[in-house]
Amino acid sequence: MKLRKRRKGTKMSQDANSDPRLEVSAASDQDIQAVHASLLHDQKEPKEGFSLMPLFVLGFVSSMIFVVAIYFIHNRAGLSDGLALATTIHHPGYDPQVHGAGDEEVEIDVFAVGQSLYGQACIACHQVNGQGIPSAFPPLASSDWVTGDEERLIKLVLHGLQGPLEVNGAQYNGIMPAFGPSGIYQWSDEKIAYVLTYIRQEWGNEAGEITPDQVTAVKEATASQTGAYTAADL
Amino acid sequence: MDSNSSNTPATAERPDSAVIDASIKVPVLFFLYAAAAWLVTASVLGFIAAAQLVQPAFLADYAWTTHGRIVPLARNALIYGWGFNAAFAVLIWMVARLCRTPAPKWGTTLVGGLFWNVGIKLGLTGIIIGQSTGHVLLEMPGYAAAVMFVSYGIIGAGVAIIFSRRREGSMFASQWYGLTALFWFPWLFTIAQYTLVFGSMRGTAQAVASAWYGHNIYALFLGPIALGALYYLIPKRVGRPITNYPLAQIGFWSFVFFGSFGGLATLVGSPVPAWVQTVGVSSNFMLLIPLFAIAVNLGGALLGGTKAGGSGPALKFFKLSLVSFIIVGLLTVVLSLPSFSHTIGLTFVGEALDILHWYAFVSFAFFGAIYFMLPRLIVQPWPSGALITAHFWATVAGTIIVISSLFLAGFAQGAALNDIENYATFADVMGAFSGYLVALAFGYLTLLVGSLAFFVNVVMAIYQACFSKSTASADTVFGSPAAMEVNS
Incomplete structure (x- = not known):
């Protein structure tokens, strides 16, 4: 059934076959199919000796599966999360603007977020240690303005504060910008609440938390306020 | 015959x-x-x-x-x-x-x-x-x-x-590969178009889909058709059957199963989840099984030498194509290991592998197949032997120059990018490999010469077939009409 046996029946003129512009075929389509079909299905032909090939292939395939399985298990980081996420990755209605923060309630560390917000704005004047700069910016640490009346603190952060001010016995005359809707920062009620909670609990201050609802309430109550407060107003 | x-x-x-x-x-x-x-x-x-x-x-x-x-x-x-x-x-x-x-x-x-x-x-x-x-x-x-x-x-x-x-x-191995590819491409194309061009896939998933499609256009469409051509034409040309035909089945099914994930290995080192990269690398490892099966089968058939005469380019192209297929399979596995991808990730080496896969494997198989089939279609020999020689040598030389300069440029680039001490700026990194890019341009010019020779030969052949008044029968055109399968 080998092709080379079939070839005995053919007569080829070898001289014409040396032309590179032709490609001589050594087997017809029927021969190819017949031979390979018999290789695949015909088990009748007796075989001499013992063929190593099937054994080698079995060993090769098994060892590949073994090695790759170990490799995969060792490097599968994120697979479980990935499978869970796979259903949401391609959702036609998915819009990161809307769904970015996730639909579920997120547990946040108010103190850490407040610290981060402090680092974005307040730190420039009040400094990393909350001590401010003598005769220019008042301290926040151990300041009655910070740890004292909650409503007064919320008001001055929302609308700003300017003019003469006495803190811990020292006199200041500067400008505190507004962080609420009237100012340039436009911070949300949540951001203001978090940063206030932070400054009330850092540097040895031990005052209570301020919630976003408190900020909202003060904001609505002082909606008619235009421009910054002075110390006298408060 | x-x-x-x-x-x-x-x-x-x-x-x-x-x-x-x-x-x-x-x-x-x-x-x-x-x-x-x-x-x-x-x-x-x-x-x-x-x-x-x-x-x-x-x-x-x-x-x-x-x-x-x-x-x-x-x-x-x-x-x-x-x-x-x-x-x-x-x-x-x-x-x-x-x-x-x-x-x-x-x-x-x-x-x-x-x-x-x-x-x-x-x-x-x-x-x-x-x-x-x-x-x-x-x-x-x-x-x-x-x-x-x-x-x-x-x-x-x-x-x-x-x-x-x-x-x-009976279904021959060539038909398995060819027909699978026929139905694979619409699947690849619609999914990729839907998710990337018309659809709404975002962020990291885009990179995954893009790598998947970009690799599979070689691995699941052009590659299988090239393999089908090799499975058909190598036995036909040399007159010797595939060495171990049952092995071809194992090769085919493992290829079908693992083939589509290999592209994810190109994402190694990029900010996609580690398990995605691992799937890619694992699949490339498993693709050594079909690689082995194909190398044994086709290599075995080729090694015995041809039973038919002739010095045409088809067999040479088939041999080079098979060698390239084996090399690209092994290199893909080796280079996707983290120790290598650390250096060569995001360099010219990726392009070198693409050219090796796409040009040296797939295109060479197609060239060989075309040299075999066109004389049968037009019932005339190729118009010019000189153009065949020019095409073959220019293509082989051009491919070698392009691939080796891309590999050298890629390794130099990767080494320079990882060496902030000596290559502080982008211009320094560029300087490390710009010499190889001159060789690259020269290689592409050589490929262009080969392509022109091929184009002219094909156009002349088609012109002959359409307008030649020759009434010579197949017997007089071909020395051995039986071997040309034109003795109807």
Whole structure:
């Protein structure tokens, strides 16, 4: 059934076959199919000796599966999360603007977020240690303005504060910008609440938390306020 | 050598090879012409792109000739123009031959082929005027993709009709690969277009989908058709059967199972979840099984030397194609290991592997198949032996120069990028490998010479077939009509 046996029946003129512009075929389509079909299905032909090939292939395939399985298990980081996420990755209605923060309630560390917000704005004047700069910016640490009346603190952060001010016995005359809707920062009620909670609990201050609802309430109550407060107003 | 010597009742009813070839001659010749023309176009564009790496001011004065548009133009012309047209020609001819079935009609396939090429032209125009989508190998705008998809359906239906009327009972390995590829491409194309061009996939998932498609266009469409051609034409050319045919089945099914994930390995080192990269690397490891099966089967058939005479280029191209297939399979595995990908990730090495896979494996197989089938289709020898020689040597030399300069440039680039002490700025890194880019441009120029030789030869052959008044019978044209399968 080998092709080379079939070839005995053919007569080829070898001289014409040396032309590179032709490609001589050594087997017809029927021969190819017949031979390979018999290789695949015909088990009748007796075989001499013992063929190593099937054994080698079995060993090769098994060892590949073994090695790759170990490799995969060792490097599968994120697979479980990935499978869970796979259903949401391609959702036609998915819009990161809307769904970015996730639909579920997120547990946040108010103190850490407040610290981060402090680092974005307040730190420039009040400094990393909350001590401010003598005769220019008042301290926040151990300041009655910070740890004292909650409503007064919320008001001055929302609308700003300017003019003469006495803190811990020292006199200041500067400008505190507004962080609420009237100012340039436009911070949300949540951001203001978090940063206030932070400054009330850092540097040895031990005052209570301020919630976003408190900020909202003060904001609505002082909606008619235009421009910054002075110390006298408060 | 056909039915004369083995007239069983079954084979006697089957149409002769010459009848089958005549029934598909027109569309296949059209695909060959289109493929050769696109190959020249892509070679010109590829040379311009390489020259711009050496001399950035070259043709940089017009928006449409800037590097950012020339590169996708060259890539799309090469893959969809040359690659797909050649794949259609090889697939139609191979399926018709192995099913022993003449095509019932060829008109619709020709129309499909015309519109496929219109679709590419639309898409390339879209890239030229700046409508590129920005996804690798999906740069063509959506309207062009729609035209291409419909025309692919028409061409594919033609192949499926031939297959459904088959008169040969047994399915040969070539048909497994060819027909699987036929149905794989619409799946790949629709998913990629839906998720990346028309759809809403975002962020990291885009990179995953893009890598998946970009790799599978080689691995699941062009590669299998090239393998099918090798499985068919190597035994046919050398007159020796596949060494271990049952092994071919194991090879095929492991290829089918693991083939589509290999592209994810190109994401190693990029910010996608580690398990995605691991799936890619694992699949490439498992692809060593089909690699082994194919190397044993085809290599075994080739190693015995040919039983037929002749010194044509087909066998040389088949050998080089098989060697490239083995090398690219091994290199893909080795280079995706973290110790290597640390250096070569995001360098020219990725492009070198693409060229090795795509040009040295797939295109060489197609060249060999075309050199084998065209004389049978036109019942005349190739017009010029000198052009065959020129094409073969220019293509082989050009491919070697391009691949080796890309590899060297990539390793130099990767080493420089990781060495902040000595290569502090981007310009320093560029300086580390710019010399290799001159060699790269030279390599592309060599490929262009080869492509032109091939194109001229194909056009002359088709011209002869259409307008030659020669009434010489096959017996006088060919020394051994039996071996040419034209003694109807």
